[in-house]
Amino acid sequence: MIKPAIKFNINPKIPKRIKWGIAGDNINIGENFLPAFNKVQFGKVTSLYSHNLTIVKKLAEKFSIANYSNNYDQFLESEIDIVYFANTNSENLEMIKKAATKGINILCESPIALNIKEAEEIIRICSERNVNLFINQAHRLHPLLIKAKELVDSNFLGKIISVSVSLHSSIMKNESEDSGEHGIINELGFQAVDMLRFFGGEISEIKGYIDNFILHSSKEDYSAAIVKFSKVGYGIFSISAFAKQRINHIEISGINGTLLIENNLGKKMNSSRLVIDVHKEGKMVFRKRANKITAMIRSIHKTLSKNLPPFTSGEEGLKNLIIIEQLKKN
Structure with missing residues (x-):
């Protein structure tokens, strides 16, 4: 007797497994980005590219990735x-053109290009090819930062008076070295401006200083x-590259009180702190450790699977x- 075939009901809501590629010579991806996939469903890094074949x-x-190459066309x-571009932004334009032409979505570090003209071209190319262009601003996805944003948007603090961002990094190994490939403004300036805009809204004017006095x-x-x-209101940022210990905090001041977020930027699993100090309600302190990179990957998967x-x-x-x-023009 022939038994009828068993029919399986496949849940159409389950997203397909998203295949990631990583392009760049930054060996640090093995310390933060690749391990983040251990807690991500429906996504896996399947291919690596670097000029340096030894690195990839x-x-x-180490991470059981099947494909690796120092040939970019083969990688694509x-x-x-x-594809996540872990390389310096000086190479982004031509590499993104090739990836977007093949319909591959893009995740870039910030800044996405060396200048406004190149950034606009990258955005145009991705738009024409109908591919998503993501920017790695994973710090926005920390639970305490999201909660602080909700409080600001709900008028919990009343009218916002000021937003202050302080980022002091220990990125230099000693006092005789340069502060990265493009200086501190490219290392931390974009994070500082992003946090000011995240809490205070669009910026109409900026005045300040860039110096190398250290x-x-x-x-x-x-x-x-x-x-x-x-x-409404004003924002302030201060960034440096000479601190012996990395220090970062964001303070949002309103007519009803303040929010202070400490240790949100930097290492993937920092224990951050949110201090809420509101008139007649006393001070409340919350601590949370979260992997912002894992949260970013999950957010990207949600975007791709649900459009x-x-x-x-x-x-x-x-x-x-x-x-x-x-x-820079000031």
């Missing part, structure tokens, strides 16, 4: 859905600026770049 071979072996043919090198190691928000807007788009990255360029 070691990473591929490995059936990936999205190392006296060709690269800047300090910057401070004050911004005017389009709707939602990116959590930080290329346009957001362009707005930050325009503000930084205005500061």
